[in-house]
Structures are given as C-alpha cells and as structure tokens.
Amino acid sequence: MMKALFEVKEVDRQFYERQLQAFLPDRIIDIHTHVWQDSIKLDSSNAPVRAVTWPSLVAKDNPIEDLFETYRLMFPGKDVTPLIFSQVSMDYDIAAGNEYVRQSAERHQLPSLMVARPDQSASEFEEGIKRGGFLGCKVYLNFSAPYIPEKEIRIFDFLPPHQLEVLNRHGWIAMLHIPRDGRLKDPVNLAQMLEIERRYPSLKLIIAHVGRAYCEEDVGDAFDILAETKNMVFDFSANTNACVFRQLIQAVGPKRIVFGSDLPILRMRTRRICENGHYVNLVPSGLYGDVSGDSHMREVTGAEADSISFFLYEEINAFRIAAEAENLTRSDIEDIFHNNAYAMINGIEVAHR
Numbered sequence: 001m002m003k004a005l006f007e008v009k010e011v012d013r014q015f016y017e018r019q020l021q022a023f024l025p026d027r028i029i030d031i032h033t034h035v036w037q038d039s040i041k042l043d044s045s046n047a048p049v050r051a052v053t054w055p056s057l058v059a060k061d062n063p064i065e066d067l068f069e070t071y072r073l074m075f076p077g078k079d080v081t082p083l084i085f086s087q088v089s090m091d092y093d094i095a096a097g098n099e100y101v102r103q104s105a106e107r108h109q110l111p112s113l114m115v116a117r118p119d120q121s122a123s124e125f126e127e128g129i130k131r132g133g134f135l136g137c138k139v140y141l142n143f144s145a146p147y148i149p150e151k152e153i154r155i156f157d158f159l160p161p162h163q164l165e166v167l168n169r170h171g172w173i174a175m176l177h178i179p180r181d182g183r184l185k186d187p188v189n190l191a192q193m194l195e196i197e198r199r200y201p202s203l204k205l206i207i208a209h210v211g212r213a214y215c216e217e218d219v220g221d222a223f224d225i226l227a228e229t230k231n232m233v234f235d236f237s238a239n240t241n242a243c244v245f246r247q248l249i250q251a252v253g254p255k256r257i258v259f260g261s262d263l264p265i266l267r268m269r270t271r272r273i274c275e276n277g278h279y280v281n282l283v284p285s286g287l288y289g290d291v292s293g294d295s296h297m298r299e300v301t302g303a304e305a306d307s308i309s310f311f312l313y314e315e316i317n318a319f320r321i322a323a324e325a326e327n328l329t330r331s332d333i334e335d336i337f338h339n340n341a342y343a344m345i346n347g348i349e350v351a352h353r
Helices: 010-020 064-074 094-108 122-132 161-170 187-199 222-226 242-252 302-306 311-325 330-346
Strands: 027-034 079-085 136-139 173-176 204-207 233-235 271-275 278-284 297-300
Touching: 010 311, 027 330, 064 079, 064 094, 079 094, 094 122, 122 136, 122 161, 136 161, 161 173, 161 187, 187 204, 187 222, 222 242, 242 311, 271 311, 278 302, 297 302, 311 330
Parallel strands: 027 079, 136 173, 173 204, 204 233, 278 297
Antiparallel strands: 271 278
8 A cells, every 4th residue: 555645633524524625615726836757856065055954854755646646635625736846856857857847837737937047048938838838937046146155146147037027028027036135124135126126017927925034023014015016926835924925915816816835845834933033943852853953943842842733734724814904805815815826827828728
C-alpha cells in the first residue's frame, strides 16, 4: 500500500469542516503554486543566500501529481485549479524547471508562468514565454546580479524595464515577490510598484503575499498610497494576518484580490504569530528537524503542538475572519477565490493553450 503524501489528522478535519468548508466556494483557482522535481537540483555551494531557508524543510519537491493529491486531501468536495510555476531557488535548473512546468501544464490543461531571470534579453524572454505557452512570468529577487547586497535589491533589479515592456505589450502576468527588509511599507518598493502601475498599464501585476506584510508593522502607510492604484492585484498566499487582510480589502476592494496557496510550503503544520513586528512559525517539536538557528521558527510541545493544523488552513481562516469583519458578500468570496483569477487567466491569448 502506498504511503500517504502527508497525514490528515482529526484536528485538520475538524478545522476544515467547522471553519472553511462552507466559506469556500465549490470552484477555486489557486494562483500561486510551485511545481518541480528534485532531479533538477544543481550544486548551490556558491549561490548567495537571499531568502529565508525554512520553506525547504517542508518538501524536497512537488511534482504535479503531489499537488493534485494535496488538493484532494486538504479540500474535500472542492474543485481546485492551480496556476503553476517552477521553483525559484538558486540550486535549481531554471530551464529544466520551466520545461517540467510546460509539460505538466500541457498534459493537464493548466495555466502556467515561466520563471524568468533578469539577464534574459527582451527577445529571449518573449520567445521563452511564447514557446512554453506561459501566461507571463514569475520573478524572484534571488536572480538579481550577485554583486547587489540582499538588503539593497530593488524590484527593477530582477524585473527589469525591458521585460516589463514585453509583458505590457502582450498583457501578460508578472507574479512579484517584493524584496527588502521593509517589505510592503518600504518606500523604494512602493515607488517602483507605482511606477510599474503607471508605465505598464496593460501588464497584469500580482503582488504576492500581500507584499510580504505578514505583521501589521510591515504595512506603514502602504495602503494609503496603494489605494490610488487601479490595476495591480494582490494574492494573500503564505500570509495569515487578518488585520492586514482587512486593510487590503479596504484599500483595493474584492475585485483585485486573488487566492494563492504557495504550495507545497503551505502543507507545513504551523500557527504563525507576530512578536515586535517579526513573524514566528510555531511548529510541533521535532517535526522539521533542528530549527533552533532560525528566528522565524519555534517549536512547541504537548497540547499546543497537537492543536496545530496546516499553514494553508490558517491562511484561509484568517481571510475568512477579515472577510466577515468587512462584510464581504458570497459573491465577493467567489470573486476572490475563483472569478478574479479566471477573468485574468482567460483574458490572455496564448497560441496553444
């Protein structure tokens, strides 16, 4: 008998049935999922470390079959369609990862994005997206020039203007994980987000993780500034902060918010808390090895550990709390979890999709 991908416990079943099942629509589009195979790993001994390392503890890979199995286990009774893209770590073969995503998307008729590098020329970038039948690109700060210190990386260092021009011309998607320690409130981030909004109005810009505003201290006056925007969209993947979600809803409304999971990372068993503006993932002791050196991880034991469910359930429940506090309608929820992403995806012409 094949071993289950991961265990669904009674605490998980009760969480889903009591808090999430009725809230979620029957059809869901997950706008933010990573799909890759462990076989595309490279030697990363010389790669600069520019991101937190705890996500690597959850899954060594996430082939497309595992993603479908995750939805089956975690969302009984729901029909979930993912938008897929590859891994963005420095120790993965980007070309091989994109090819695996292309094959998976073609085989299962799924929307997908190409992981892009900033050193790709406009023509190479454009041809890669066209050739793969992708809807746009996923970009990441890891791929900025290695001489740029991690704390000084700007959006345009890994999503350069020549690629933005291509995306804008075709009306393609850019999935953006913003850089910098200031996260959403960082003035350089905000200035460049507004510049993209102004200069590339046909580009479909998705700001991942609500701009990494995982704690209220990450927000500052960002939503006052972003309230004037008309085009950019926000996914709330890997974020569990209901207060931040309420501010997002107030600033941009339900038509510019989309659901994303960030699977497979969100299979993690954790409850996230904030302490002095710093997020901490509480995890059952021993489940993810030695996490003592990671300031974003803390082990708990006993009844507290036993009560911890999936990170993804915590994310959706936090959004449910925010949605109810902001009096969102059933129609709004269907927009956020399905219709907004559906309209975005199906508004893009792809030759062989």
